[in-house]
Each structure stands twice: as C-alpha cells, then as structure tokens.
Amino acid sequence: xxxxTWTITxxxxxxxxxxxxxxxxxxxxxxxxxYVLDAVERVWAFHDRSLNYRHACHxxxxxxxxxxxxxxxxxxxITPIREVTRDRGTLRIEPLxxxxxxxxxxxxxxxxxxxxEASKLNSVSPVEKADLPIDHPTPAAPAVDAERLVDCIExxxxxxxCPAAATSDSYVGxxxxxxxHQQFQATGEISLLDWADHQDGLWRCHSAYECTAxxxxxxxxxxxxxxxxxxxxxxxxxxxxxAKEPRP
Numbered sequence: 001x002x003x004x005t006w007t008i009t010x011x012x013x014x015x016x017x018x019x020x021x022x023x024x025x026x027x028x029x030x031x032x033x034x035y036v037l038d039a040v041e042r043v044w045a046f047h048d049r050s051l052n053y054r055h056a057c058h059x060x061x062x063x064x065x066x067x068x069x070x071x072x073x074x075x076x077x078i079t080p081i082r083e084v085t086r087d088r089g090t091l092r093i094e095p096l097x098x099x100x101x102x103x104x105x106x107x108x109x110x111x112x113x114x115x116x117e118a119s120k121l122n123s124v125s126p127v128e129k130a131d132l133p134i135d136h137p138t139p140a141a142p143a144v145d146a147e148r149l150v151d152c153i154e155x156x157x158x159x160x161x162c163p164a165a166a167t168s169d170s171y172v173g174x175x176x177x178x179x180x181h182q183q184f185q186a187t188g189e190i191s192l193l194d195w196a197d198h199q200d201g202l203w204r205c206h207s208a209y210e211c212t213a214x215x216x217x218x219x220x221x222x223x224x225x226x227x228x229x230x231x232x233x234x235x236x237x238x239x240x241x242x243a244k245e246p247r248p
Contacts, residue, residue, distance in 0.1 A: 003031050003033075004031065005030070006030055006031075006081070006086075006087040006089075007027065007028070007029050007030075007087065008028055008030055008039070008087070008088070008089055009025055009026070009027055009028075009089070009091070010025065010027075010039055010040070010043055010091050010093060011023045011024070011025050011091065011092045011093065012025075012026065012040070012043065012093045012105070013093065013094040013095060015101050015103065016052070016102075016103040024048070026047050026048075028042055028043070030081055031081075032082035032087070033080055033081070033082060035077055035078065035079055035080055036067075036074065036079045036080075036081060036084065036091065036093070037055055037058070038081075039091065040053055040067075040076065040105075041055070051104055051105075052102075052103040052104040052106045053065070053105040053106060054105070054106055055076075057077070059077065060075055060077060060153070060216055060217075063075070063153035063155030064155075065077045066096055066155040066156055066160070067096065067105055068093070068096060068097060069084050069091060070084055072214070073096065073160045073161045073214040074157075095107045096156055096159070096160035097160045098160055098162065098165040098166055099112070109156055111169075112154070112175070112176075115172045115173055115175075115176035116176050118172070118176065119172075119176040119177070119179035119192070119195070120179075120180070120183045120192060121150065121152065121176075121179030121180070121182055122186065123149060123150060125149075125185075126186060150179075150182055151217040151218055152175060152217060152219050153216070153217050154175065155216065155217075157211075157214045158173070158175050158210075158211035158221050159174065159211075161210040161211060161213070161214045162174055162208070162211055163208050163210065164204045164205055164206050164208075168200060168204060171200050171201075171204045172201050172204075174205070174225060175211075175219075175221060177201065177202060177205070177224065177228060178219055178220075178221035178224040178225065180192045180195060180196050181224035181225070181231075182224065184228065190235065193228075193231060193232045193235050196228055196232065197236075205222075205225050207226070208222075209222040210222075
C-alpha cells in the first residue's frame with residue numbers, strides 16, 4: 001500500500017547576526033507519521049543549507065532538538081507531524097523561548113547548564129531514593145544498591161514555557177530546581193535547600209505547572225518544586241524552634 005502523503009508548509013523562524021527575525025516558508029511533501037525534526041532536516045538537506053538547528057540522538061535521549069511548534073514546546077524528534085498539523089496545514093517552527101537566540105533555531109543554553117550544575121544533580125540516583133511522582137517498575141531482585149538514570153534530559157522545554165522565566169533572567173528555572181529536589185532526595189544535603197531558598201529560586205515559581213505539561217521525560221518539575229518548598233519550610237521551622245530556649 002502506498003504511504004499517505006501530505007503537503008505542508010514549514011514556516012521557520014530565521015535570525016542571525018543581529019538581523020531582525022523573520023519567517024521563511026518551505027512547502028514539503030511528507031508522510032504524516034514522520035516526525036517534525038524529519039521535516040526540518042529535509043529543509044536543510046534539500047532547500048537551504050544555511051538553516052541552523054540542533055539535533056543529535058533522534059530518540060528523545062539527548063534533549064537537543066527542543067523547539068516551539070505551533071506555539072507549543074516540543075521535542076521534535078518524537079513529535080509526529082500528524083499530531084501538530086494536517087494535510088495542507090502549516091507548521092510554525094520557532095526557537096525555544098526565554099533563551100538568547102544564537103542563530104535561527106539555535107539558542108544559547110549556557111546559563112541553563114550552569115544552573116543545572118549548581119543544582120548538583122547526579123546522572124544516576126538510588127532507586128529507593130528517587131522519590132518519583134509517578135509509578136515506575138521496580139527492578140527485579142536483587143534490588144540492593146540498585147540505581148537508575150534520572151529522568152531529566154536537560155532539553156530546556158520547561159524553561160521555555162515558564163512564565164516566571166519570561167519575567168526574570170535571574171530565575172534559576174524549573175529544571176535546576178527539580179534537579180536540586182532529586183539530589184536532595186538522594187543525599188539529604190541541606191546546602192541544596194539553602195541554594196534553592198531565595199527569590200530567584202523556589203519562590204519565583206508561580207505554580208503555573210506549564211513546565212510539567214511540556215516535559216517529555218515525566219520529570220514533573222512543578223511537583224518537585226512544590227515538594228522542595230515543603231522541605232525548605234520544614235527545615236526552617238526545625239531550625240527556628242531548635243534555636244529557641246525551651247519554655248519554663
């Protein structure tokens with residue numbers, strides 16, 4: 001059976017060298033079961049080799065191909081075309097928001113990575129201390145000292161969609177705060193609470209839960225931020241009452 005073919009228009013954000021941003025349109029014939037990244041790569045391969053974008057693994061592990069697709073943050077390597085447009089429809093492709101644009105669809109994520117490093121998130125976590133918001137299969141015995149890779153792939157989608165990040169360049173962001181939560185659960189390191197407990201940390205979050213809505217890896221950053229707030233408040237209460245003289 002001949003595969004279904006759609007004709008779609010890619011409207012891609014172009015910007016480089018300090019020039020004003022504009023959109024360039026490309027008409028493509030695609031299989032609707034292909035992914036958005038496949039269409040972007042086709043534009044680069046057959047229409048315009050000057051297009052700049054990021055990609056690597058093509059299977060949602062590296063987090064490099066995050067973009068804004070028709071107004072919504074997506075990991076383009078796992079987003080089927082049929083989920084975001086229709087035959088003779090348009091795909092509007094933009095770089096992630098709340099990051100400086102370097103060129104076209106490539107953004108500068110250096111501050112993001114610095115915040116992730118400051119959160120001390122380790123790439124592996126003991127299974128029993130992962131404190132996951134959703135049920136995950138438990139490993140077969142023996143489970144002693146079992147470890148798992150953490151879910152965050154550092155794609156930046158959560159920062160792009162975050163309304164707090166849109167209003168403050170100093171906000172450390174949902175990914176870093178979620179990372180601090182994961183690391184605190186694994187180690188109990190109190191300095192992580194101190195790192196997160198300030199106006200550009202835990203308390204900048206507006207509890208919009210947009211970060212959780214777009215996260216492709218089920219990290220649930222909003223839940224982790226709320227849970228980390230609980231740990232901070234509990235720690236501060238213990239410190240406060242521990243420093244007081246007991247009542248006679």
